[in-house]
Amino acid sequence: MISEHFDAVIVGAGFAGIGAAIQFKRMGIENFVILEREDDLGGTWYVNHYPGLAVDVPTTTYSYFFEPNPNWSRLFSTGAEIKQYADDVADKYDVRRHIRFGVTVGGARWDDDAQLWRVNLADGETVDARYLVTATGFLSQPHMPDIPGIAEFDGRVIHTTAWDDSYDPTGEKIGIIGTGATAVQLIPELAEKAADLTVYQRTPIWVVPKIDFRFSERAKQLFARIPLTQRLIRVITDTIYELMVWVAVLHNRQTRGRFNIAAGDLAKMHRFATIRDKELRAKLTPDYDFGCKRPTFSNSYYRTFTKPHVHLQDSGIAKIESDGIVGNDGTKTPIDTLVLATGFDLWEANFPAIEVIGRDGRNLGKWWRETRFQAYQGVSMPHFPNFLSLASPFAFLGLNFFNTVEYQMRHMDRLFGELRRRGATTFEITEEANARYLARMTALLGDSLFTNGSCATARSYYFNPSGEPTLLRPTSTRAAIREATDFPIDDYRIV
Structure with a gap:
């Protein structure tokens, strides 16, 4: 009909x-x-x-x-x-x-x-x-991970695409699966309130420092009254990003990856300045070239892993039981809430x-x-x-x-x-x-x-x-x- x-x-x-x-x-x-x-x-x-x-x-x-x-x-x-x-x-x-x-x-x-x-x-x-x-x-x-036992977990399960705004992580033991761009933003927030946070990483992500600042009320008024000023700023930021993509991605063969190496070095310096633990730093270091996977910006992601109640688990997940996650290394981590930052299919x-x-x-x-x-x-x-x-x-x-x-x-x-x-x-x-x-x-x-x-x-x-x-x-x-x-x-x- x-x-x-x-x-x-x-x-x-x-x-x-x-x-x-x-x-x-x-x-x-x-x-x-x-x-x-x-x-x-x-x-x-x-x-x-x-x-x-x-x-x-x-x-x-x-x-x-x-x-x-x-x-x-x-x-x-x-x-x-x-x-x-x-x-x-x-x-x-x-x-x-x-x-x-x-x-x-x-x-x-x-x-x-x-x-x-x-x-x-x-x-x-x-x-x-x-x-x-x-x-x-x-x-x-949304991508839902196919992990043995995930349906049997008795605690709360939250996918980042269906976040429960009423959820309060204060005092909870949380396990989060994923270290992509979403997780980079979410992990520091959960760490602020959780009693214990275990991050399950399959693939490390390149993270560079984030240059962020607030726009003053005067700047907003200027943008509103003279839109050309904001368009000029856009030309600058567009040009920077376009140049990055042109050099690092589209013409990588001609430039021999020099920009990628430099950007990777910036991320390495960021890790080194933030994390003194050599073993932890190695776990968070990608083994692929900068740009192969979407990189991201954060000033708090690496620092979060230096907190005593935050743990990085990179051995993989064997199964999920009713009260926790069992890693491929045989260790079991009891958790109250499972957060899935597993991205999209x-x-x-x-x-x-x-x-x-x-x-x-x-x-x-x-x-x-x-x-x-x-x-x-x-x-x-x-x-x-x-x-x-x-x-x-x-x-x-x-x-x-x-x-x-x-x-x-x-x-x-x-x-x-x-x-x-x-x-x-x-x-x-x-x-x-x-x-x-x-x-x-x-x-x-x-x-x-x-x-x-x-x-x-x-x-x-x-x-x-x-x-x-x-x-x-x-x-x-x-x-x-x-x-x-x-x-x-x-x-x-x-x-």
Whole structure:
């Protein structure tokens, strides 16, 4: 049963979905709906609200370029402020009225006869749309570790993506699994109150000092009155990050990893200045090159491990019993609460996040896994007409998700502008254009850190199950935005 018809359906109300909605409105398309499984917008910034949550790139850079925010409290703002920014942008651009919360999308199928997408909802309803945009984000499906006995644990179990705000760790014995970017923020917070904290580490993370500061009220007033001042600061922070990615990641072969070595040395000095215990320092030292796995900033993470009630366990977990964790070394640690900072199931559960069946019955997930993970300009796949996937292979730019959203919005503008100019209703990337783009991206990755560096032990989500680093687009932000503005329109078959 077809319940409703729309010009477009957007799946996901995070920053990518909000950006796609704003772009549709700019193009005069108002008959669209955003389907969001949660009960509020913001994506990962709504779902995640664990203690210590903050952005790990400067907030001068972490925002839509067309919508600077003069109200950031500090250079690295808190998760609550990022969520507020999402609310403010959605309200300003009248996006919220298009969102339907608490709606889970089961899948979507292209109807070639009707030239429409049939989108199936979990409640049995179906909506149809001329265009389908999936904006499900890269970090939307929590990873639950498969550890023997975890279901038998009698204490409290909390995953960082489902944090219990009523939980008070004061006086508790806590075990936390994971030492990724989330754990780096959370561990110092738990250590402040816990009676005993044991951190279970599989892979150490590179951590460098964090240069953070508050913005004064005078600075905020200046940003509000003269937005150009904030844009100038963004140019500086954007340029710094772009240079880091260009030198350390994209052109690692040409630069022979010199920047990576220097950044690694900075992290080593940070560890040495903070931790005097040589054995502990060695346990916290990665054995892969800086940048193979997303590094992070913290001034308190290493220092936390010097506290007498905080313990690092890196021998692995054998099993979990009703009252504690048994390590591979045979030691058992009694705990009251188990915290899972185990990240996200990026490739298996998120590419794609919903089942998408295109023309001639092509299943997107099956096609990706049987051929290679690929997407033209990080958004389009052949045999999937009128479909843009904003969380795809080769989509993520550098270290800033908003740069990704920016070029994708421009891609939409050029593509739908051409549809309007021709009086057309259907687009599909050609097999030939997709193959050329895949070959080009593969060649560019040959110069990157991921091909030339020592990344085998990083266990990085940058790499797909076949070992290819196809999450990241190996071009500069400037190049991506330029291509989004002037890609060959004949790469698409437009009807």
